[in-house]
Amino acid sequence: MQDPYNGRMSAGEMRAAGGLSLVFAFRMLGMFMVLPVLATYGMGLEGATPALIGLAIGAYGLTQAALQIPFGMLSDRIGRLPVIYAGLLVFAAGAALAACADSIWGVIAGRVLQGVGAISAAVMALLSDLTREQHRTKAMALIGMSIGLSFAAAMVMGPLLTRHFGLAGLFWVTAMMALLGILIMLTMPKAPVRLSHRESGVARQALAATLRNGDLLRLDFGILVLHAVLMASFVALPLALVDLGGLPREEHWWVYLVALLAGFVGMIPFIVYGEKKRRMKHVLAGAVAVLLACELFFWLGGVGLHGLVLGMVVFFAAFNLLEASLPSLISKVAPAGGKGTAMGVYSTSQFLGAALGGILGGWLYQLGGLPVVFAGCALLCLAWLVVAVGMREPPYVxxxxxxxxxxxxxxxxxxxxxxxxxxxxxxxxxxxxxxxxxxxxxxxxxxxxxxxxxx
The missing domain is CATH 3.30.70.100 (Alpha-Beta Plaits)
Incomplete structure (x- = not known):
């Protein structure tokens, strides 16, 4: 038996893991870059209202959530590459549609079309085809790292690119990144056979049991709330930097850079403590409580630029900790042979949360301005805290x-x-x-x- 824990990845496995990580990163970079700029630049579009801006921010999540699992299953039937190539082309077409739009409805249509290119499950399945069992966890961790880095880069690149090329230019860059992903896919080694692997793909037989698992449902609710709060906050935070902090929208990039770097460093000791002491439940509940405190802090208003930057540093420390720990908890809690199915439901919940958060944030801002958005986010965090406190300490397996x-x-x-x-x-x-x-x-x-x- 090959040792599932030791040994080095082959050159082909490294190339596959690195290439697919880049495909993921370029695609998610295009998704995330609009977050820090759409609220401030999007109001110049014809027909734009705060509610429609929120819809544009979260629209991709609707189609992504609906198609994530079906497209993964489709790749089992017709092959990984056709689904991935088609998804990247559709994503590029959605970005081009948004780039050519002069109204908010055109941008919404483009974002919806971007979400149709739901290739995450197919990419993960291809990764399983191209890597041996003992190296699969490392390869998947590399993809997870690429997604986190793409989010951090997007927060800085979005404002900088929009400053120089406008909102249309930002979407054209997004389209080019999707096409670059296709070029990377052409360099992938050929998979000799599509593998049936329940730890990386959705198994119909495990779906019902996954949806009945209370511990998994708590984590699914958590990722839904986390991304709902993120999207709703990004309807409000860019506007708060302008209205409360007096910072021009062209200068927002440095705030996100400082907040993300400091937040990333700040989360590391808590992750190490939780894993080493086997107290991840307490770390998770504490991070949710910190997220709640940040939203209440923003809700108070009148905090000025320095207060907003400090609040965003703490917000991103809690967000990064939760974003990193929730998938690990899914892996621990999912039954043997059920991780792929559990992750499929988890990803669907994540995209659904992004859609609901954008829509809710825009509607709340239109209803009562910044304080109402932050109050709504605080209520979501409070509901999650109640759910998180009731969860059991996960098994460390x-x-x-x-x-x-x-x-x-x-x-x-x-x-x-x-x-x-x-x-x-x-x-x-x-x-x-x-x-x-x-x-x-x-x-x-x-x-x-x-x-x-x-x-």
């Missing part, structure tokens, strides 16, 4: 998929025998894949006993 010998596949008691091995907390045998999915505590696992049973 890792999911692995191991291939089975023909003899082991025929062993009808294999799952029961594996559960008796120290360090194994869950086991699911999938005979059709000749594989077993385990949830293990790497610190206490008896690897030799597992090896004997599966081979």
């Amino acid at each position: 890792t999911g692995v998929r191991l291939s089975l010998s023909p003899t082991a596949v025929r062993n009808t008691r294999l799952a029961t025998q594996l559960l008796a091995v120290p360090g194994v907390s869950d086991a699911v045998v999938i005979a059709d894949e000749a594989a077993v999915y385990l949830k293990i505590d790497a610190l206490t696992l008896d690897r030799e006993a597992v090896d004997r049973l599966i081979s």
Whole structure:
């Protein structure tokens, strides 16, 4: 049995992981760059209102949420590459439509079309096809890192590009990034076969159980609220920097740069503490409480530029901590063989939250201005805090998929025998894949006993 924990990635695996991470990064960069500028520049579009600006910010999430899982399943049928190429072309077409628009409705239509290019599930499935089991977690972590870096870069690049090229120019840059993603895809190594892998794709058989799992639903609610608060806040924060901080919109980039860098550094000790001391529930609940405090701080108003910058530093520290820890918690809580399905529902909740947050933020601003937006975000955070406090401390386990010998596949008691091995907390045998999915505590696992049973 190949060791699922050690060894180096091959050159082909590194190329696949790096290339797909760039595809993800370029696509998400295009999604995120409009966040810090649409509220301040979008009001110059014909027919623009605060409510419609909010709709434009969150519109992509509606189609993304609806198509995320279906397109992942479609890639199992017709292949990964056709879905990915089509998705990137549609995304580029949506950006071009928004770039050519002179009304807010044209921008909304472009954002909706961008969301139709829902390729995340297909990209993750292709990554599973191109990497060995023992390196898949590292490859997926690389993609997660690329998404986080793209968000940070977008907060700075969006205001700078819009300052020099306008809102239309920003969307044209977004379209070019999608086309660049297609060029990167052309360099990908060929996958010999599409693999059936329940840890990276949605399995219909696991969907009902996932939707009934209370701990997973708490985390799904959390990511929905987190991105709803993010999108609603970005309807208000750029305007607050202008109205309360007196900072011209062309200078907003440095605020986001300072806030994101300081926030990133600030979250690291809490992540380390939570994982090392196995107290991630307390860290999660604390971060939600900090997010709530930030929204109440913004709601007070009259804080001036320095107060806004300080509040945004703390806001992004809490946001980055939650954004990084929630997927890890999904991996811990999901049953053996159910991570891919759990992540599919989680991603759908994330995009749905982005859509609801943009729409809600724009409507609340139109209803009562900045204080009402921040008050609405505070109420969402309060609801999440109530849910988070009630969750259980997650199990500190890792999911692995191991291939089975023909003899082991025929062993009808294999799952029961594996559960008796120290360090194994869950086991699911999938005979059709000749594989077993385990949830293990790497610190206490008896690897030799597992090896004997599966081979």
